[in-house]
Amino acid sequence: MKIDTFLKHWHLNQNPFVAEEARDDKIYQDIMQEGVAHPEFEKIFGRPDRPNTAVVFGEKGSGKTALRLLMENRLKSYNEEHPREKTWIVRYDEWNHMVDRVVGTEEATQKENFDKIRLEDHVDKIISMVVTEVVDAASRPTNSKVGRELAKTLRKLPRQQRLDLAYLTTLYDQPTLSTRGERWRKLTRILKVNQLVTPNMMMFALGGCALLAGIGAGLFYFGQVIPGVLCAGIGGLIAFGCAWFGIGPYFANRKRRNQIEAEIKVVDHPLNILSEQLGSFRSADLEGLPMPKPKDQDARYELLGRLLRLIKGLGFVSMTVLVDRVDEPSMVNGDAQKMRRLIWPLFTHKILQQDGLGIKMLLPIELGYELKREDGDFFRKARLDKGNLIERLEWTGVNLFDICNQRLQAVQEPGSDELSLNQLFSDEVSVQDLVDALDQMKQPRDAFKFLYEIIIQHCKGSTDADPEFYIPKLTLEQVRRRQSQRVQDLSRGYSAA
Secondary structure, three states: OOHHHHHHHOOEOOOOOOOOOHHHOHHHHHHOOOOOOOOOHHHHHOEOOEOOOEEEEEOOOOOHHHHHHHHHHHHHHHHHHOOOOEEEEEEEOOOHHHHHHHHOOOOOOOHHHHHHOOHHHHHHHHHHHHHHHHHHHHOOOOOOHHHHHHHHHHHHOOHHHHHHHHHHHHHHOOOOOOOHHHHHHHHHHHHOOOOOOOHHHHHHHHHHHHHHHHHHHHHHHOOOHHHHHHHHHHHHHHHHHHHHHHHHHHHHHHHHHHHHHHHOOOOOOOHHHHHHHHHOOOHHHHHOOOOOOOOOHHHHHHHHHHHHHHHHHOOEEEEEEEEOOOOOOOOOOOOHHHHHHHHHHHOOHHHHOOOOEEEEEEEEHHHHHHHHOOOHHHHHHHOHHHOEEEOOOOOOHHHHHHHHHHHHHHOEOOOOOOOOHHHHEOOOOOHHHHHHHHHHHOOHHHHHHHHHHHHHHHHHOOOOOOOOOOEOHHHHHHHHHHHHHHHHHHHOOOOOO
């Protein structure tokens, strides 16, 4: 029997158990808001206006990415319902760029190279994602409503917050579409915190005046005394003024430029644009802003604090960072030691308990095993007792039955009677039989694989000429034995997922 024949009999427009990846699962996206969540979801989710830390460990297929998508969806709904208490959502789930920039490609397969990753790099990446999003919106065409409204809001900010945004843009903007120079010039027109005469202009004028003085000296040498003296004198005086006001800031900015390039590794900094940006600030303003330095985390916390104050001015009372897919970077490739070196710097009490910042970490179970091997000093530093720690994301057979039921009902044709999973089976199969079988699957992905194979095997054993639409208990038991063995082998590391 064709699978389509089976599905049409039950008024299903597709097989509800095909998808395995939550981010590509259209059915999950449709039922996400009202769907069955993990029993501990509310503990993990917390309060968006006062976000807390949550650390969750789970097997592959246990629903970590589904949890992240659900949290993101709920946070967006919360922001729509509470426009005065919004939380800024940071999706920290793309790691390749950061790992490539910090670890480098040379001998990157060696685990020790991942020791280069610091807490500062994580803070830099988080700030960069937020700042880039703000500048993206502000750089939209003038006929864009979002761009106009944001520009209006930015102009009304106190000067210090406008200065902070300009400085954070210099350090952290990572454009992907428009050029960095275009974005910067448009932003400075909105913020109005830049100086009109920059050190770069001074140095350019210094060169011109030196040339003028040289021409005057040449005229004097060839007998043109008065024009020569005038040219040399005027050029010399202006050159002296330019040197007095321009040389110090120019070389100070060159030092800052080199320091930024060396210290903020996760952002690409074209040196010519960086020089232009730094030259746009008044020296007095730059001296009052924190400069990233080696082995100085305080500057990063100060920059993060300025960012949090800035987004409050934009209507966001907090920031929620959703950490996911740490096993997927090409240079990590599921290696537990590399994942540990990548994510462990974030286990710092000061960042995890930062006011107005909630970090939700959805991590592979291998890191849960690594965590158990740590000593008391690590736990005193991380203070995970103050966070919501879920040592293993587990599902019961009842939870999985409810999830599978919802997926089944989500693909029913409009107007058809509501269908329950047990109705697909013969009368000898009870709801408890299905719950017990699903309980052995442990997690959503394996539950879907289990039911998908049941449908496949049943259709293989039935002809189109004489179709049997009710799945017998024998098929259920045969597939259950195979799939439960596969799940056990997987947990012991004997087979691939």
